[in-house]
Amino acid sequence: MNNELRELYQEVIIDHGRRPRNFKVLQEYSHSQEGYNPLCGDRLQLFLLIRPGPEQVIEEASFLGEGCAISMASASLLTECLKGKTIAEAQTLFQQFHQLLTGDTAVQAEPEKLGKLQVLAGVRAFPTRIKCATLAWHALLGALNEDEDKPEAWVTTE
Amino acid sequence: MNNELRELYQEVIIDHGRRPRNFKVLQEYSHSQEGYNPLCGDRLQLFLLIRPGPEQVIEEASFLGEGCAISMASASLLTECLKGKTIAEAQTLFQQFHQLLTGDTAVQAEPEKLGKLQVLAGVRAFPTRIKCATLAWHALLGALNEDEDKPEAWVTTE
Amino acid sequence: MNMRDRIPGKETQGLVDNSLTFDIDAVRENFPILGRRVYDQPLVYLDNAATSQKPREVVDCIQTYYLQTNANVHRGVYHLSEEATSAYEASRDKVQRFLNAKSRKEIIFVRGTTEAINLVAHCYAKPLLSPGDEILISTMEHHSNIVPWQIICNQTGATLKVIPINDAGEIEQDAFTTMLNPRCRLLAITQVSNALGTINPVRQMIKQAHQQSIPVLIDGAQAVPHLQVDLQALDADFYAFSGHKVYGPTGIGILYGKQELLEKMKPYQGGGDMISRVTFAHTDYNELPYRFEAGTPNIAGSIGLGSALDYINAIGLDQIARHEQALLVYATEQLSSIDGLRLIGTAKHKAGILSFVMAEAHAHDVSTILDQSGIAIRAGHHCTMPLMAHLGIAATARASLALYNNRADIDALLAGLHEVKRIFK
Amino acid sequence: MNMRDRIPGKETQGLVDNSLTFDIDAVRENFPILGRRVYDQPLVYLDNAATSQKPREVVDCIQTYYLQTNANVHRGVYHLSEEATSAYEASRDKVQRFLNAKSRKEIIFVRGTTEAINLVAHCYAKPLLSPGDEILISTMEHHSNIVPWQIICNQTGATLKVIPINDAGEIEQDAFTTMLNPRCRLLAITQVSNALGTINPVRQMIKQAHQQSIPVLIDGAQAVPHLQVDLQALDADFYAFSGHKVYGPTGIGILYGKQELLEKMKPYQGGGDMISRVTFAHTDYNELPYRFEAGTPNIAGSIGLGSALDYINAIGLDQIARHEQALLVYATEQLSSIDGLRLIGTAKHKAGILSFVMAEAHAHDVSTILDQSGIAIRAGHHCTMPLMAHLGIAATARASLALYNNRADIDALLAGLHEVKRIFK
Ligand SMILES: Cc1ncc(COP(=O)(O)O)c(C=O)c1O
């Protein structure tokens, strides 16, 4: 196994890929969004419970779906991280995560904000897998924009 | 001027191309056929007067049209040759002429039957010009088949 | 370009690599890309169902065309244009002979299988369809043989009917027979499945369809590289394949259609070459096959395709089929030895396509790990999403064979799959 | 492939061949076919409006692709496929920059100009048309910009309207202005006439059409090789051109469409790559530009086109235009000196196209005689039969220029035409 593979398939990822956390439908949810990657057929449904109010906080997050280890682990880790975050914080998290994977220089990297999500940094060496790692994240953005403009039936990373 | 060009553009051809014989509509005709080469835009209309009877003889032939020296000369020489020929003889003439231009081995060459038409032998070295030389001839075949199956509005050498 | 000097022909009986009757090492030399290294590993190319590699002969032929002959076809009176036109039309003749079509007029150059099927859908089927009519396809079709029919069914009110398959991935012949009916306007099926490898009994199916006067389109994209196709024996009404999957260039493919059907069809695209006379009021269309070839064609692509067919002929499709079958048997054995690996597509008659899923790892992860060892396979739905839905899986990993693959390629694949198991232990 | 090392760029100010600012001899070296002999005479290629010759860079690029990178695009997770996809998509970016389009989503790979126009006719115009609606074209259009509109007008009951031209071969602007009206659904005109050389004032015409909310398609087949095209400045709604006329490969071309228009259009062909999700009941189409690129594309062709645009950029279109204009002036002078020769197309703004008729000899005979001296020109209707009918001639002889033509080519043409006059004395 070469270094890139070792970086990609870390213990945590294999574990979350195999036993994703929060893998269920929330009993009560306010937002839901399907995410789909037509390239490989990965698909998932993200569920969020956001209490209305001035400070919109994500109280619970879960998902269901099927796909590769990267997309499942990324979704699993995402749902773990989201709990307790405000919408603004979630959006910052998206940007940071995207920066981590693509090295986008428009966004200043603040890796400490990502916490455990940093285990996905190895994806950066595998450009074709970035879509897998960001699938749940695109679903997150879709869910948060649901109220605003026309809600898409599903979002894709294509 | 190289030999091939000399062979192609013989005096007779230049002359017939410039001043085609029988270049008119017949006052009375029994058959007529348009010929058209979409490749270069050459077009002509052939007119035949064939008296009905057991021995169908072509009494008169003429044409009108515009095109290159080869197509005009070939049409002019054809109308000269057709007069007095039976339909069967005209068909043999077509085969012989085709043989002259293409070297088709399915047909035995009898150049003496072609008479003056032999000046067109030089076309053989110019494959792209064979269609020009045979345009009037395809119109001839079309005219002779007119009575039989569905008459085409025009025939082409394409 | 005398290939017989460079390619071991049928006379070479050196039994390299066991049951093979051509010299696989010599053949591999014809494909320079096989010498490439990926991540410092030798390339093991097992994605031939997506596209095949090209022998040097084909690439040289394209190069020579551009550097020595290039001109537009059909309309020039000068030497280069004559040469280009002859080469282009000679390629059509090669395709005709290769498929044993009755006439060169039945061979239409298109971009690929997808365009060929769209052409038939648009120019043949659509004008025939009324509400209640049916188009019959199978569960294992490629999107290219689904979507065009969906589009015209939507436009006309006709219905798309789907022949079921069994667990091995074979068409249910009894169901097929009962689905043939007078409202059926066309049967469109693949000869070889790109996702399962299944070789369908198309000759028999065409016969049955014809008994009810139903015309048949065969998607030959995965068949032409691997099986001898005799169109007159098959009696298909339409047949489609892609150049890039038969060792030829991209951007070129063939639609075959029976002359009496093509004659009745309106043209597909309008433009140069497909017309014989244009006025602003009216246009007369050109004769076959040109009526369906509007605009400047892919001249170099067509000539390259002819060269690819020459290459195949020099080796012999029977030899290629024997080689690939032997390798398929070996690969099937080897893959079956892996714990938790399940082959998808176990038809009795199969071409060299091995689709599989692994208990531990998703196809996508399998492909990424193999890639790091230089092994190129495909992971995904293989443009057969409805088939995947039927199978209840989102994706398979797929290794697909070509004439230049050898046992070493399969052994590398095996080693790679063991690595997958180590990572996902 | 660093072309700047091999091609004399703008910095080379050696004024060879009079007013030229690039080294024409060095440029000719880039085109190996120009070294060919025909009937033992050096080739003089003056049929560039039909198709251009290819620089070695472009041919090498195609060869390198096939021998080192070849794989199918968009669907592979392995290295070769990634490389091929990157190269293919990089080519799209090059086209976008070359034409200054706003977004890469607006750049669709097609077979050529003909297919591009058919796509717009079929997917954009046809669904809009009702009886009484009009499509506006001009008298000087190529069949590819006539026949697609005729077909959809026939199908929908719309009317094809034709803007007249004056004796010089220029669009009658007054007539054009009066023909714009609320029933007009599309204006489709060529930027440069392939038969006359006329450069139409398309920017102004687009502005006028837009004032009445009429969208405009520009046939750029003869413009892109010779003029700098800035799509954002031009504000064309659709723009089409062919790779093979801009020093690129056959079988590839571009349709540009404004994003907001493309978004609203139904797909053209159905198949792989143009969909995002397929069930037997329903299909979701992919996003732009892929929605219009069904099936395996002409990958090598697209990459070759990118390389051709690199080649042009390395020399500079402004330089090319200057060179061709200077040569056009010279050739016009020389041809005008021949007794009985009449130039067809004498617009004030002209590209390097010289159409003519001779009193003594038909164009076809002219071409045959020139060919024997190695000179390739075109004779015929140039796929503009309605224009020929308007001019009252069946055919013209046409010499058309490219960046590698020089005065010696024109001098050879002159000598050949004198030979014609000797034969037809
Ligand atoms: C003005 C014009 N439009 C359209 C075309 C058609 O281009 P293609 O044959 O590459 O589709 C041509 C080339 O012949 C042309 O000159």
Ligand SMILES: Cc1ncc(COP(=O)(O)O)c(C=O)c1O
């Ligand atoms: C069975 C089958 N049909 C159709 C196609 C489409 O071929 P292309 O993409 O060359 O048009 C393919 C290849 O992907 C295939 O495998």
